[in-house]
Amino acid sequence: xxxxxxxxxxxxxxxxxxxxxxxxxxxxxxxxxxxxxxxxxxxxxxxxxxxxxxxxxxxxxxxxxxxxxxxxxxxxxxxxxxxxxxxxxxxxxxxxxxxxxxxxxxxxxxxxxxxxxxxxxxxxxxxxxxxxxxxxxxxxxxxxxxxxxxxxxxxxxxxxxxxxxxxxxxxxxxxxxxxxxxxxxxxxxxxxxxxxxxxxx
Amino acid sequence: xxxxxxxxxxxxxxxxxxxxxxxxxxxxxxxxxxxxxxxxxxxxxxxxxxxxxxxxxxxxxxxxxxxxxxxxxxxxxxxxxxxxxxxxxxxxxxxxxxxxxxxxxxxxxxxxxxxxxxxxxxxxxxxxxxxxxxxxxxxxxxxxxxxxxxxxxxxxxxxxxxxxxxxxxxxxxxxxxxxxxxxxxxxxxxxxxxxxxxxxx
Numbered sequence: 524x525x526x527x528x529x530x531x532x533x534x535x536x537x538x539x540x541x542x543x544x545x546x547x548x549x550x551x552x553x554x555x556x557x558x559x560x561x562x563x564x565x566x567x568x569x570x571x572x573x574x575x576x577x578x579x580x581x582x583x584x585x586x587x588x589x590x591x592x593x594x595x596x597x598x599x600x601x602x603x604x605x606x607x608x609x610x611x612x613x614x615x616x617x618x619x620x621x622x623x624x625x626x627x628x629x630x631x632x633x634x635x636x637x638x639x640x641x642x643x644x645x646x647x648x649x650x651x652x653x654x655x656x657x658x659x660x661x662x663x664x665x666x667x668x669x670x671x672x673x674x675x676x677x678x679x680x681x682x683x684x685x686x687x688x689x690x691x692x693x694x695x696x697x698x699x700x701x702x703x704x705x706x707x708x709x710x711x712x713x714x715x716x717x718x719x720x721x722x723x724x
Numbered sequence: 725x726x727x728x729x730x731x732x733x734x735x736x737x738x739x740x741x742x743x744x745x746x747x748x749x750x751x752x753x754x755x756x757x758x759x760x761x762x763x764x765x766x767x768x769x770x771x772x773x774x775x776x777x778x779x780x781x782x783x784x785x786x787x788x789x790x791x792x793x794x795x796x797x798x799x800x801x802x803x804x805x806x807x808x809x810x811x812x813x814x815x816x817x818x819x820x821x822x823x824x825x826x827x828x829x830x831x832x833x834x835x836x837x838x839x840x841x842x843x844x845x846x847x848x849x850x851x852x853x854x855x856x857x858x859x860x861x862x863x864x865x866x867x868x869x870x871x872x873x874x875x876x877x878x879x880x881x882x883x884x885x886x887x888x889x890x891x892x893x894x895x896x897x898x899x900x901x902x903x904x905x906x907x908x909x910x911x912x913x914x915x916x917x918x919x920x921x922x923x924x925x
Contacts, residue, residue, distance in 0.1 A: 544778065546787065547780055549778040550776050574773055575751050577745065579748055579749065579750065588751070590791075636914055640914065713837055713841065
């Protein structure tokens with residue numbers, strides 16, 4: 524989600540939402556406030572610090588050190604954003620301000636890595652979903668088509684995914700109605716942490 | 725590694741090495757410079773940004789936002805440090821300055837998590853080692869005894885560990901001379917990244 528700058532420097536270029544850290548807040552409080560005030564995004568399914576961007580001349584004419592965050596919203600939420608703000612596909616970014624393209628790509632890489640060793644898919648998925656829907660979400664985030672049976676098997680084996688016991692109505696062509704699944708937790712967890720290194724009990 | 729503060733605030737308390745970001749450097753350049761200048765540590769086997777610590781009153785009387793780093797040295801390296809500087813076991817920290825205990829514990833948790841899904845052990849181990857030595861390193865870092873055969877099997881299967889083809893001389897009690905191993909890479913890699921999510925080729 525980027526907004527188009529109305530002023531110099533980098534006028535008309537697209538910029539990540541953010542702003543100045545206030546005296547009474549820490550960086551996470553600050554970014555949540557800025558998202559709410561500036562682009563009207565109030566609910567995030569996951570927020571984590573990404574990295575500090577601190578190259579001396581990343582912003583012209585003054586020193587600005589940025590703490591970048593990765594913030595996610597589920598695929599079924601479409602926040603109403605102001606007129607100067609728009610969602611862009613990561614693989615087709617418009618010209619961005621400052622080093623913001625580098626920040627976006629670092630966030631994408633972080634998300635991709637975490638999809639392989641955490642349950643972070645919960646933050647992208649709706650509360651309930653079919654394996655086919657989940658496959659679409661993982662494929663979009665990873666940038667390649669994921670095999671649905673493999674995805675279901677791996678996430679289930681890691682204890683991240685469970686069936687709700689409900690199904691969607693069968694489609695017009697008949698066939699077995701697709702089962703609905705959910706993530707077992709909506710807090711970030713490293714899946715299978717250390718299990719492989721534990722001594723046999 | 726902590727140094728004992730000689731001045732207020734928090735005089736005599738133990739502090740992480742660090743200092744002020746200079747106008748011409750980014751945060752990683754800065755922390756490497758401070759480690760070299762202040763505690764004479766020039767070689768780190770791995771350095772990564774940990775997190776920004778930014779609570780408004782973390783340092784009394786002025787606003788200080790800290791970018792904390794995790795820096796590792798191998799177990800066979802023992803840097804000569806100044807008189808006011810000392811290594812401390814994480815589980816027996818002396819009284820620390822400001823929020824530095826919280827930073828140390830966050831670094832420990834990051835290291836423990838990465839031991840389970842990356843090859844980060846390379847940064848703690850000597851260039852060559854026996855499985856028994858490696859087990860000692862992993863056990864110390866994780867805080868519990870790791871089974872050596874399991875450790876060898878898992879790291880080998882992930883492609884992180886390989887035999888050098890050499891052995892240590894047999895001990896005085898005879899028996900098979902222990903084989904020497906090395907990490908296949910000395911750059912941080914997520915082990916088995918995405919492999920589980922790739923469609924069958």
